[in-house]
Amino acid sequence: MLGMDLEAYLQRLSFADRGADEVTQLLIEATVEWAKSQGWRVYRRAASVVRLPPPYEQQFSVVDVGIARRDGPPLVVEVDHADRRRTLDKLVAEAAAGREALWVRWGSGRFTTPPEPIRLVPFPVISRRGPSGKQVHSHTGGGDRPAPEHSASAPAFEVVAMDAGPDPDQSGQPGQFGG
Template identity: 35%
Template sequence: MDVMERSRRATASLQRYLAPLEFTDWSAVRVTAELTRQVVNWGVEHGWRVRREVPSIAGLPGPHPDRPGYLDVVCQRLDGPPIAIEIDRTDKQWSSRKLLCEADASAIPLWVRWNDAKTWIVPDPIGVVRVPTTSRRVAGRLLYSRAADEHPRRTPTTPPVPPAEETVAPPPAGPTRPRARCSAVTAKGQPCLIDPRPSGLCHVHDPAVQCGAINRKGRRCTIATGGGRCTRHQDVDGPGAGLFDRPDTLL
């Protein structure tokens, strides 16, 4: 199976996975963080080893070959080439260049593009996963929303109106339960806004899905990988090594 066909199938799979996503008045940073979390979950559910902020698999041409680009997410698979994924709000030609280099190295290039995707033109074999949103300014801040009727898997329907004698009044509205958030604090001292795992911590702060290797300074590596070792410590044995080595059967 060639790179173009693999890219097409991976794009369709990830597009379906992100279809139910909805939010209202989120900042650009929060939208990108949530999309990254969803992409990581997509890879983990397929049984792949998922890593974030990975140095480019392919060597990048240019005047500074010693400065590799970084990919937002990489899914490593036993039954096929890795999937290199970029997540962007704007038309970043640097992202396109990185993904084309990955395609030349036989990796599957995917570009998750959110915001207004109407004018985006991306060269083959890069697969584009489109997440259209709307935006508005609130107190000087540009916030983004994604409504339920924009989801391709959801078709609005009009239910039949019951007879008057069967109409039942809705129950009184009760207090709204606050949405759970990660209990950790970011490096800037702010509360983490990412949804938590069962442990109460998100996929970035939960030690169970971090690298966990002991570095040269005797400290534990906290790079979020989705499980398993990071690039620097991938040859280190110990707890967490070999996670997500189940072959994928969908792509």
């Protein structure tokens, strides 16, 4: 349910020709806004339960967004453009620690379904090579957009009467067709 709510919220975003880092930051900021709109406390780059690999094993990794809620367990959200094994491992560890794990996965290809209990929040974009030769990404929001404007005058139609001859479905008997 939470994943679908976040997905619907994110689908309202519109942007054109943004680099990968910009798209990731837009999605993180929109996730923060979504959580705040629910009345939850939000932490960017929150400490994870997962330690960093050597030589930094004394430090903890971070999640993109940590969310504290009164009405449920904490949420952790990771935003990624690629299928990263480390992200999945981190989200599985977060879920094992009692947090709900959401993975906002964006891109132009197919999205791999993560293992339970991670909830995938897909965010498809259109990707192409920009004028500089670098990959750029675009998304047209599908949220609350106004209806398109229509012309004030309706197109004129001409009614043409045609003589089709006798009606073959009139047999003269009620409830019977053809004759």
